[in-house]
Amino acid sequence: MDFDTQKKLVIVGGGPAGLAAALEANRQGIAPDDILIIERDRELGGILNQCIHAGFGLHMFGEELSGPEYSGRFIEDVKKAGIGYVTNSMVLSVSDDRIVTFVSPEMGFVRMKAGAVVLCTGCRERTRGALNIPGTRPAGIYSAGTAQRFVNMEGYMPGKKVVILGSGDIGLIMARRMTLEGAKVLRVCELMPYSGGLARNIAQCLDDFGIPLYLSHTVTEIRGTERVEGVTISKVDENRRPIPGTEEYVECDTLLLSVGLIPENEVAKSAGIQLDRVTGGAVVNQYNETSVPGIFACGNTLHVHDLVDFVTKEAYMAGASAAKFVQNGGKFGEDDKDCGEISCRATGGVRYIVPQKIVKSTKAPEELKFFFRVDNIYKKVKIELRCGGETIKSVSKRSVAPGEMESLVLNAADCAKVYDKNAGELEITLVQNA
Amino acid sequence: MEQIYDVAIIGAGVTGAMLAHKLAKYKLRCAVIEAGCDVASGATRANSAIVHAGFDAANGTLKAALNAKGCAQMPELAHQLDVPYKNNTSLVVAFGEEDEQTLNVLLERGRNNGVPGLRIIGKKELHELEPNLSPDATxxxxxxxxGIICPYELTMAAAENACINGCEFFFNRRVDAIEAGDVITVRAGEFSLRARYVANCAGVHSDELARMVDPDFPIRLIPRRGEYMILDKAEGKTASATxxxxxxKAGKGILVSPTVDGNLLVGPNAHEVSCKDDTSTTAPGLDEISAGARRLVPSVNLRAVITSFSGVRxxxxxxxxxxxxSVKAKNFLNLVGIESPGLASSPAVADYAVDMLVSMGxxxxxxxxxxPYRTENGHMRKPFRELSDAEKAELCKREPAYGKxxxxxxxxxxxxxxAAIHRPLGAKTIDMVKLRTRAGMGRCQGGFCSPRVAELLSRELNVPLDAIxxxxxxxxxxxxxxx
Incomplete structure (x- = not known):
């Protein structure tokens, strides 16, 4: 395929993942002008720009920052380092031989050959259509993130009397935000018997403002011809089906949806990258490399994270790997030889694991990190990593919840053990009542 | 002095817009009066988007005569007006002997209606054509x-062509009174206009309008709602034919069809509703069409639904x-009960109406x-996403707004x-931009772009953002x- 220009490293997306990946690649020796961050929005920073609440950076900086403050630190570093970036620019496709096609009002239509590509395209919100909520189709139905943009970026109120469906973090944050701006948030309904959001957000965004959270409830009908006039709310049974006779009509002018995030992977699909059916993101190895050599993924495009701090850490790994790939002619180190791979299997209450596979080289690595989520709330569990019939590592937890991302780190000795097993598979599982 | 129109058309659905398009060739002063804020605001917006071949209607009916003729006109008309159209063929699928006997009836009926090329195919050929079809299909x-066509795109195109040829459009005017006479006065609240001839193309409300002129007008329209679901483009290849x-008796039943835009359409059911403008969806209705779709295509991926909607026939x-x-007003033409296959028939319906107007004087x-085209300068420019790489590069260079x-x-x-905002009958609302460009029709359903679209409308139309x-x-x- 033809191309017009080239770069050693192209980073698709200038949010927290893209910024951190670029900075780390630069620290690992890729010259700043050999890197290009391509950002769709008017400025760098991604979705953090509209997250004006505090709570970011506790793990990275030991302090509570707002979204723009958190991303601001990385943007400043990117600018100081002289790393290249373009805004208002959107990647249309990436080919499997790493030709990145993008458009920009300043640069026009560009086809750029990249030594390596890091996909940092974030995620999008699930919609009303995906839930298939029956009823009319009036104005006043917003995803929580869209409402957040209107309030925090444009300075307009998307509504005054609000019902929120879904207790994901953005929904919780918006319950508080809309209340502070003078709207009446009538209730938050959650289909599941537990919230998908962080415990601290339930306390700080709902409890502190007296906003009721209705667990095991959903919206079963939307009414209103021009603007939302009300919604019907029903209790659901253990199979998440509405229970007839429990319907309650609530008058409101706005329905906000916070019903889940889906990794944005249209660009990944254009490159033919293999996707994980559970995460919705790419299948990657321990280098954050996708099924297409030299294309890496990190952040919410890979799997939806709970905290941005973990996005940053993951992006550092991806940025470092991409730098190595470019510097070592498509290898990750001297020992990098094709010695087979170990696939990572999520079992017993673990929904997914990232990375999905470990590619083996001649020597065991110094460290392996696994990130995963569980499928329900569990109390008093052991998280175990098993390989070849042996429990390599076991960690006890008082409780685990789907809303929080879990991790497990293997040290050099544990990695060596996994290697010695010569097994094609490892598993991470929950042992209950331990 | 107040001008008198030669022809006033009530309703800017596919029937009214197509009539305006057909009349645009002649030296006439025409107007279209529409209750909604856009063309295609009623039944035209929400239907199966099918150009039916013409074997459904009973022999000898007007429906039968006009469907096959309309279907035959569609490819050329679509090309001339830049409307995406695909001749994807259709299959009426039989499950067992009883159904197969009905196929023979339809075949015979279709041949009598003048539908070309109809034939019955056996199980083997059927499954070769449509590998995802239920193995029980015989x-x-x-x-x-x-074929398949986008119904509101066709309507917009016909209306835009009429517009550039001088037809005037009045939106947000729901006609509430008609005064017959040699010159008819049509009123909508404070608004009124006078015309020598009036064509009533008011869709689900056309019987009510007919009765404004003739209280004894005998035909009643029964609003029958059909619910649909649209699936992601990733599922668009589930079926190639409709x-x-x-x-x-209730209708053509539930269908599974690709759309011209590459999505998959599933639906409709058919249920009488009390209100003609009730386009809500229901949980039992969506379950019903899901079950129907699974019967045709057991593997249909209903988790990929991106939106559901309904239309009233x-x-x-x-x-x-x-x-x-009208028997009471010789210069008032009723077009009533133009339900399915009204979309496929629309060019022929309009021709028939023109002939009728001529016979009325x-x-x-x-x-x-x-x-004959859609813009002052001939064919419309293709949307950016349909251009070749070289064309995209050239356009971005010339007009940087295409690079954003x-x-x-x-x-x-x-x-x-x-371009959608500034073209004839240009967009003024979020939905009008959506219908003209597809912005907001994808998998995020406007989550990311609707604030941006609102901003562009605000800037270009010079109105505050909260007025959008x-x-x-x-x-x-x-x-x-x-x-």
Whole structure:
């Protein structure tokens, strides 16, 4: 395929993942002008720009920052380092031989050959259509993130009397935000018997403002011809089906949806990258490399994270790997030889694991990190990593919840053990009542 | 002095817009009066988007005569007006012997209606054509002339062509009184206009309008709602032809069809509703169409639904199109009960209506400067996403607004949206931009782009952001500024 220009490293997306990946690649020796961050929005920073609440950076900086403050630190570093970036620019496709096609009002239509590509395209919100909520189709139905943009970026109120469906973090944050701006948030309904959001957000965004959270409830009908006039709310049974006779009509002018995030992977699909059916993101190895050599993924495009701090850490790994790939002619180190791979299997209450596979080289690595989520709330569990019939590592937890991302780190000795097993598979599982 | 129109058309659905398009060739002063804020605001917006071949209607009916003729006109008309159309053929799928007997009836009926190329295919050929079809399917009636088209795109195109040829459009005017006479006065609240001839193309409300002129007008329209679901483009190849079940009394049954835009359409059911404008969806209805779709295509991926909607059909008590002057007013033409296959028939319905107007006394003289296209400059520019790489590069260089993607799911640029706002009958609301460009129709359903589209509308139309609506009237997006 033809191309017009080239770069050693192209980073698709200038949010927290893209910024951190670029900075780390630069620290690992890729010259700043050999890197290009391509950002769709008017400025760098991604979705953090509209997250004006505090709570970011506790793990990275030991302090509570707002979204723009958190991303601001990385943007400043990117600018100081002289790393290249373009805004208002959107990647249309990436080919499997790493030709990145993008458009920009300043640069026009560009086809750029990249030594390596890091996909940092974030995620999008699930919609009303995906839930298939029956009823009319009036104005006043917003995803929580869209409402957040209107309030925090444009300075307009998307509504005054609000019902929120879904207790994901953005929904919780918006319950508080809309209340502070003078709207009446009538209730938050959650289909599941537990919230998908962080415990601290339930306390700080709902409890502190007296906003009721209705667990095991959903919206079963939307009414209103021009603007939302009300919604019907029903209790659901253990199979998440509405229970007839429990319907309650609530008058409101706005329905906000916070019903889940889906990794944005249209660009990944254009490159033919293999996707994980559970995460919705790419299948990657321990280098954050996708099924297409030299294309890496990190952040919410890979799997939806709970905290941005973990996005940053993951992006550092991806940025470092991409730098190595470019510097070592498509290898990750001297020992990098094709010695087979170990696939990572999520079992017993673990929904997914990232990375999905470990590619083996001649020597065991110094460290392996696994990130995963569980499928329900569990109390008093052991998280175990098993390989070849042996429990390599076991960690006890008082409780685990789907809303929080879990991790497990293997040290050099544990990695060596996994290697010695010569097994094609490892598993991470929950042992209950331990 | 007040001008008198030669022809006033009530309703800018596909029937009214197509009539305006057909009349645009002649030296006539025409107007279209529409209750909604846009063309295609009623039954035209929400239907199966099928160009039916014409084997459904009973022999000898007006429906039968006009469907096959309309279907035959569609490919050329679509090309001339830049409307995406695909001749994807249709299959009426039989499950067992009883159904197969019905196929023979349909075949015979279709041949009598003048539908070309109809034939019944056996199980083997059927499954080769449609590998995802249920293994229980035993045979099918293949209609090679059937196709798919976007109904509101066709309507916009016809209306825009009429507009550039001088037809005037009045939106947000729901006609509430008609005074007959040699010159008819049509009123909508404070608004009124006078015309020598009036064509009633008011869709689900056309019987009520007919009764404003003739209280004894006998035909009643029974609103029958049909619910649909649209699936993600990833599922668009589930079927290549439009797959119908064998029809029953209630209608053509649930179908599974690709759309011209590459999505998959599933639906409709058919249930009488009390209100003609009730386009809500229901949980049992969505379950019903899901079950119907699974019967045709067991593997259909209903988790990939991106939206659901419903439309209300104007089903007449007479079960046929009625295109006749009112018995009480010889210059008032009723087009009543134009339900399915009203979309496929629309070009022929309009031709028939023009002939009828002539028989009612309207004189036609061809214009010398008639423009047969959709824009002043001939064919419309293709949307950015349909251009080749070289064309994209050239356009971005010339007009940087095309280098700025607003809707990322559907790859719609700022340039595309500006063009939709500034073209004839241009977009004024979020939904009007959506219908003209597809911005907001993708998998995020406007989550990312709707604030941007609102901003562009605000800037280009020079109105405050909180005055922008979803689809006119009270459908406002925002409730003023934050604190």
């Amino acid at each position: 045979a099918a009636l293949l209609a090679p002339t059937a 797959l119908f079940m064998v029809p029953s 104007p089903t007449p008590t007479t079960d046929d199109f009625h295109i006749q002057p 309207l004189e036609l003289e061809k214009k010398d400067n008639y423009n 993607i607003i809707c990322r799911c559907e790859t719609i640029t700022e340039g595309d949206i500006l 609506t979803k689809r006119g009237c009270g459908s406002k997006l925002l409730y003023g500024k934050t604190k």
